Amino acid sequence: MSRWIAWRIIQEIGRDRRTLAFLLLVPFIVMTLIYVAIAEDETVKVGVVTRGAVRLFASQMIDAIAKEDNIAIVSLNIPDDEIDNKVIVKLIRQELNTRKADVILYMDENLLNERFDNKPGNIHLYIEGTHPTLTATALSAIADAMDDLAAAMPTVIHADCSAMCADSVNSLPMETKKHYLYGSEDYRLVDYFLPVFPPFFVFFFTFILSTISFQRERVNGTLERLMVAPVSFFQVIMGYVGGFFIFAGLQAAIILTYVLFLVSFSVNLMQVIDIAIITVLMMLVGLMLGLLASFVANNEFQAIQFIPLVILPQIFLSDMIWDIGSFPRFFQLLSYPLPLTHANTAMRNILLKGQPLWQSWPQLLTLAGFSIVILLGLMRIRQNKSF
Amino acid sequence: MQLMVKYMLSITALSKQFGQHQILTKLHLEIAEGEVFGLLGPNGAGKTTLIRIIMGLIKPDGGDVLLFGKYRPGSIEARRLIGYMPQQHSVYPGLSVLENVLFFGRMYRMQDADLHQRAVDILQMVELEHRKNDLVANLSGGMIRRVMLATALVHRPRLLILDEPTAGVDPLLRIKFWDWFANMVESGTSIIVTTHNISEAERCRNVVFLRNGQKLEQGTPQELMSSYHADNLEAAFVEATRSRAGNENNGALS
Ligand SMILES: Nc1ncnc2c1ncn2[C@@H]1O[C@H](COP(=O)(O)OP(=O)(O)O)[C@@H](O)[C@H]1O
Ligand SMILES: [Mg+2]
Numbered sequence: 103m104s105r106w107i108a109w110r111i112i113q114e115i116g117r118d119r120r121t122l123a124f125l126l127l128v129p130f131i132v133m134t135l136i137y138v139a140i141a142e143d144e145t146v147k148v149g150v151v152t153r154g155a156v157r158l159f160a161s162q163m164i165d166a167i168a169k170e171d172n173i174a175i176v177s178l179n180i181p182d183d184e185i186d187n188k189v190i191v192k193l194i195r196q197e198l199n200t201r202k203a204d205v206i207l208y209m210d211e212n213l214l215n216e217r218f219d220n221k222p223g224n225i226h227l228y229i230e231g232t233h234p235t236l237t238a239t240a241l242s243a244i245a246d247a248m249d250d251l252a253a254a255m256p257t258v259i260h261a262d263c264s265a266m267c268a269d270s271v272n273s274l275p276m277e278t279k280k281h282y283l284y285g286s287e288d289y290r291l292v293d294y295f296l297p298v299f300p301p302f303f304v305f306f307f308t309f310i311l312s313t314i315s316f317q318r319e320r321v322n323g324t325l326e327r328l329m330v331a332p333v334s335f336f337q338v339i340m341g342y343v344g345g346f347f348i349f350a351g352l353q354a355a356i357i358l359t360y361v362l363f364l365v366s367f368s369v370n371l372m373q374v375i376d377i378a379i380i381t382v383l384m385m386l387v388g389l390m391l392g393l394l395a396s397f398v399a400n401n402e403f404q405a406i407q408f409i410p411l412v413i414l415p416q417i418f419l420s421d422m423i424w425d426i427g428s429f430p431r432f433f434q435l436l437s438y439p440l441p442l443t444h445a446n447t448a449m450r451n452i453l454l455k456g457q458p459l460w461q462s463w464p465q466l467l468t469l470a471g472f473s474i475v476i477l478l479g480l481m482r483i484r485q486n487k488s489f
Numbered sequence: 490m491q492l493m494v495k496y497m498l499s500i501t502a503l504s505k506q507f508g509q510h511q512i513l514t515k516l517h518l519e520i521a522e523g524e525v526f527g528l529l530g531p532n533g534a535g536k537t538t539l540i541r542i543i544m545g546l547i548k549p550d551g552g553d554v555l556l557f558g559k560y561r562p563g564s565i566e567a568r569r570l571i572g573y574m575p576q577q578h579s580v581y582p583g584l585s586v587l588e589n590v591l592f593f594g595r596m597y598r599m600q601d602a603d604l605h606q607r608a609v610d611i612l613q614m615v616e617l618e619h620r621k622n623d624l625v626a627n628l629s630g631g632m633i634r635r636v637m638l639a640t641a642l643v644h645r646p647r648l649l650i651l652d653e654p655t656a657g658v659d660p661l662l663r664i665k666f667w668d669w670f671a672n673m674v675e676s677g678t679s680i681i682v683t684t685h686n687i688s689e690a691e692r693c694r695n696v697v698f699l700r701n702g703q704k705l706e707q708g709t710p711q712e713l714m715s716s717y718h719a720d721n722l723e724a725a726f727v728e729a730t731r732s733r734a735g736n737e738n739n740g741a742l743s
Pocket of ligand 1: 507508510512530531532533535536537539540589
């Protein structure tokens with residue numbers, strides 16, 4: 103009768119402490135992540151650099167920008183007494199590169215001279231450029247602020263240099279000149295998202311498939327038979343690597359072709375090779391994690407429960423869709439132990455920033471490190487545990 | 490012909506506990522080469538645990554196991570020389586019969602030409618040649634047992650360890666299994682076989698009665714039957730169990 107079947111299920115799952123813990127823990131984790139991802143608006147970090155007499159009205163400009171939504175004015179590490187234009191621009195690029203700021207507004211000495219000469223004058227916008235959403239937010243906020251300011255500006259000039267220029271009020275709107283560190287104005291949102299998908303899918307599927315097939319091999323008793331054959335555990339794992347390599351490769355090829363077809367920028371052969379290398383590294387991490395999951399799981403219930411536990415936090419916290427920089431500090435720290443975070447960074451370095459692969463060496467090293475550490479852990483567990 | 494050692498397997502003072510349960514208690518056992526040796530006992534006697542220790546799959550708490558006079562369980566030399574058929578179905582259901590046999594042969598580094606010939610011979614022996622291209626998933630229980638036997642002996646092990654090979658096998662096939670064991674011993678393979686179906690073990694050269702992880706008796710089936718005045722081995726086992734229980738009770742009273 104149904105109620106006895108229900109009772110049997112309650113007994114069985116209820117007694118499996120770990121499955122029960124997963125069952126209760128996973129929704130909690132996911133809800134927290136969803137809340138953080140949605141509640142925290144992305145904030146754009148805007149820096150301002152002014153030189154010469156421009157400072158006099160720059161503060162009003164800064165106030166106007168800061169009033170816009172989702173903008174944080176950040177202070178930059180550029181000495182005030184640095185006046186060499188070339189050096190300033192170099193420093194600005196550095197600050198963008200390290201993501202101290204997403205956009206930097208540079209109003210140089212010439213600006214005021216040009217205004218006096220009855221020219222519109224240029225405001226330089228230095229834009230990091232790989233995050234289309236951040237760029238768009240910053241540009242519209244700055245445009246709004248400049249509209250607000252346009253009305254105030256003639257007065258400003260009048261007040262500060264009444265005698266000298268009272269008769270030459272310049273009411274032309276200022277012009278903005280955009281300099282992209284990476285990419286261009288043409289980057290669309292999809293261009294930002296697409297690069298993360300090849301390693302993501304390969305990781306995801308390799309993880310699931312290896313979790314289940316290794317669990318099955320344990321339950322079937324075939325793993326035991328491999329262990330009594332003159333085969334080392336390392337050879338077994340390498341066999342898994344070889345087997346999954348084929349499928350991961352096919353999958354990666356399909357996703358990659360699709361991605362290359364969809365993105366608006368062109369991708370060269372070298373970049374494709376770089377992507378393949380990162381994808382292979384992610385496949386290895388997925389495989390090792392899958393083996394680990396099925397190793398520490400005592401039954402199929404537990405093995406399956408590992409899947410959301412590994413996949414979901416990586417979707418939220420790996421900078422894949424939501425900018426991790428906008429998350430609270432605690433969650434930013436949580437993103438470091440997630441392999442996908444590093445794969446995403448490397449993929450964007452290659453595709454969006456056009457960097458050569460070696461410049462992503464910290465990411466490559468981290469990903470390789472994940473696989474090696476888990477592999478050593480597996481061999482360690484294997485020594486102390488029979489199947 | 491391989492050089493015979495005095496004992497193919499010597500077990501001294503072997504003990505194993507799972508949590509609070511003492512599974513094996515100071516077990517001593519010596520098994521000679523060149524025979525079918527029966528490890529007999531009811532369910533839960535500790536047969537599988539003992540075999541898993543011999544295979545190096547679990548570590549004993551105490552005691553010693555020596556294979557072929559020099560190798561430890563789990564050592565690469567021991568693994569090469571032993572074939573193992575576990576109690577549970579342990580072949581790949583998604584592979585065909587032949588593919589399973591070839592796979593396990595390759596795990597023992599057999600060369601292809603030799604392996605293919607050997608696979609054909611073995612499948613002929615277990616009478617599965619006509620089903621060699623069928624997926625194991627589509628076979629009956631008795632056929633799967635035969636596939637398992639084939640995969641366990643494909644690499645010509647010197648010692649074949651079979652854990653309840655005839656469990657769930659129909660009586661006719663069971664007789665065939667024992668015929669095959671006899672043939673294998675004749676061609677130089679030693680066999681250790683466990684069963685809880687004690688009467689079938691009359692075809693062993695030597696047997697040991699195991700109960701609660703302890704040795705009740707050891708000898709040839711004929712010796713054991715006559716010493717307990719039984720006309721079959723199962724009756725002898727029951728008698729041995731009874732008299733041991735009696736002794737224990739007497740000991741407790743005195
Ligand atoms: N991994 C294990 N953990 C705890 N108890 C076990 C384990 N394996 C076997 N046992 C216990 O050891 C006893 C002997 O089991 P086993 O060796 O399988 O007996 P047999 O093969 O003779 O039927 C049983 O009581 C069983 O419950
Ligand atoms: Mg058993």
